[in-house]
Amino acid sequence: MRIRNRILGGAALTAVLVGSGTAAVGASTSLSAARQAGHSRLAASEASGEAAGGKLWLYEHDGFKGGFAGFTGTDRDLTDNYWYGTSRRVDNGASSVKNQTRYGVTLYQNVGCTGAHSYERPNSEDKDLSNNDIRDNRTSCVYFHR
Numbered sequence: 503m504r505i506r507n508r509i510l511g512g513a514a515l516t517a518v519l520v521g522s523g524t525a526a527v528g529a530s531t532s533l534s535a536a537r538q539a540g541h542s543r544l545a546a547s548e549a550s551g552e553a554a555g556g557k558l559w560l561y562e563h564d565g566f567k568g569g570f571a572g573f574t575g576t577d578r579d580l581t582d583n584y585w586y587g588t589s590r591r592v593d594n595g596a597s598s599v600k601n602q603t604r605y606g607v608t609l610y611q612n613v614g615c616t617g618a619h620s621y622e623r624p625n626s627e628d629k630d631l632s633n634n635d636i637r638d639n640r641t642s643c644v645y646f647h648r
């Protein structure tokens with residue numbers, strides 16, 4: 503399984519490289535198909551911060567900018583979570599949110615899910631938490647209402 507993944511990863515990378523290299527000769531349809539194949543395999547949606555379906559996404563800055571972190575279930579302690587690809591903690595750092603799950607999710611001020619909190623409806627987004635009870639830079643717990 504591990505080897506197979508490695509081969510698939512290499513194939514995806516090759517497809518993207520070929521796509522880039524031959525873009526000038528104009529085979530754009532197959533190129534974009536190759537790019538999309540590469541994209542999905544490389545999980546570019548996560549790497550770019552574009553939220554893939556099914557997760558609650560916290561963002562470091564307003565307007566879904568900066569670091570991002572995806573959740574598929576309750577996490578009562580964000581002190582051991584880091585913005586994707588960084589060493590910056592998610593704890594007390596979230597300023598906007600997208601809830602792309604079918605569950606309501608409550609963001610809490612304190613580890614252990616207490617204190618000020620804001621409820622995020624299923625399939626909703628909020629580009630600025632500063633005018634919510636949770637406010638900016640306070641979220642320490644993500645609670646899924648399953």
Ligand SMILES: [Ca+2]
Pocket residue numbers: 577578579580581582583
């Ligand atoms: Ca955690």
Ligand SMILES: [Ca+2]
Pocket residue numbers: 593594610611612613639640641642
């Ligand atoms: Ca907090």
